[in-house]
Amino acid sequence: MFIEGSKTFEKVKNIEVAYEGGKLFGDFSNLTEGFNTNEIVDIIPNFHEMSFRYQQFYEALESATSNCLELAKQCIDQVFSLKEEMHLLQNLKNEGKIPLRITHNDTKISNALFDENNKGLCVIDTDTVMVGVIHYDFGDAIRTICNTAFEDETDLSKIKFNLEFYKAFTKGFLEKIHKNISLLDVNNLALAAKTITFIMGLRMLTDFLNNNIYYKTKYKLHNLDRAKNQFKLVDLMNDDFEEMKRISIEEYKKLNQT
Numbered sequence: 001m002f003i004e005g006s007k008t009f010e011k012v013k014n015i016e017v018a019y020e021g022g023k024l025f026g027d028f029s030n031l032t033e034g035f036n037t038n039e040i041v042d043i044i045p046n047f048h049e050m051s052f053r054y055q056q057f058y059e060a061l062e063s064a065t066s067n068c069l070e071l072a073k074q075c076i077d078q079v080f081s082l083k084e085e086m087h088l089l090q091n092l093k094n095e096g097k098i099p100l101r102i103t104h105n106d107t108k109i110s111n112a113l114f115d116e117n118n119k120g121l122c123v124i125d126t127d128t129v130m131v132g133v134i135h136y137d138f139g140d141a142i143r144t145i146c147n148t149a150f151e152d153e154t155d156l157s158k159i160k161f162n163l164e165f166y167k168a169f170t171k172g173f174l175e176k177i178h179k180n181i182s183l184l185d186v187n188n189l190a191l192a193a194k195t196i197t198f199i200m201g202l203r204m205l206t207d208f209l210n211n212n213i214y215y216k217t218k219y220k221l222h223n224l225d226r227a228k229n230q231f232k233l234v235d236l237m238n239d240d241f242e243e244m245k246r247i248s249i250e251e252y253k254k255l256n257q258t
Contacts, residue, residue: 006113006121012145017109018165020120022172024112025104025141028123029134029177032102037131040102044128047105048136050090050195053202054083060209068209075205075227082198082234089188089195093133098185103132107141134181138173138189139196145169146193147233151200154225161236166193167247174248178255186252190244194237201230 012018046052057079061069069076092098104111105128113121144151146169148160170189207214208223215223237244 003113003121005116007116008110008113010110011150012109012162012165014118015164015168016118017114018145018168019172020114020118021109021112021141021145022169022174023176024120024123024172025107025137026173026176028104029101029137030180032129033180035102037100037102040129040131042130044105044130047128047130048132048196048199050087050199053199053206054079057202057206057209060206064209068211071221072205072208072224072227075201075224075231078231078234079202079205085191086195086198088191089133089135092184092188098133098135098182098188100131101134103130103134103136104128105130105132105136105140107137108144109141134177134185135188135192136196139192139194140200141169141173142166142193143197143200143230143233147229149229151229152222152226153229156228156232159229159232159236161233161240163240163243163247166240166244170248171251174251174255178252181252183249183252186248187245189248190237190241193244194234194241197230197237198234201227201234204230 009017012021061076064072089098093100104123104126106125107123111125112123115121146162146165148162149155149158153159174186204215204223205227208221208227212220212223215226217223
């Protein structure tokens with residue numbers, strides 16, 4: 001899509017853009033509310049299905065070289081330690097406790113257009129639109145917007161979780177979607193951020209163990225560095241987890257009182 005005078009951002013540098021991005025992706029969910037999910041084709045089956053990604057990981061462990069296993073040991077240990085928690089969203093979905101919706105599935109900030117005044121215009125890049133839960137889109141947006149570093153940054157000390165951007169995005173997102181979601185949905189938004197960040201790290205780690213057959217890489221350890229980056233972000237989210245939940249729930253309750 002081309003809109004004259006529009007622009008995109010590779011990274012979020014201020015609260016305003018985070019807030020406007022939240023409104024855009026929340027509005028995308030509003031605009032697709034009520035679509036018949038049975039008529040939507042899965043372009044990439046099992047895209048965010050945690051059990052499927054774990055199965056791929058197990059298979060990669062079986063075929064990986066001893067050198068790769070040794071280099072990735074810390075990440076592998078983290079994958080095993082988080083297994084139960086990282087299946088919680090999938091379990092809620094499978095039990096029908098959180099509803100299926102139309103989801104964008106690639107909600108990085110560069111897939112949103114802004115005008116010259118940094119006001120949101122629309123969401124772009126809809127080739128991965130599929131059926132999922134709203135947590136997929138919220139989580140992937142937070143993963144990319146709130147990471148102070150790019151996802152292949154090798155200096156892990158540069159990776160910080162920007163809680164102010166989380167607050168701004170959540171505010172904008174819920175302003176658009178709060179009437180169409182439940183308190184249970186909101187209770188799990190913080191978990192969604194951890195889960196989608198983790199699943200991306202898991203996919204990158206799996207690809208490293210498979211000798212880099214899926215993602216394009218610039219050097220042999222590129223996927224492992226990406227995985228370490230994402231797992232570091234998961235750890236940082238865990239540190240702020242209760243505050244993230246508080247922000248989401250308080251904003252939702254405030255909006256539903258007005």
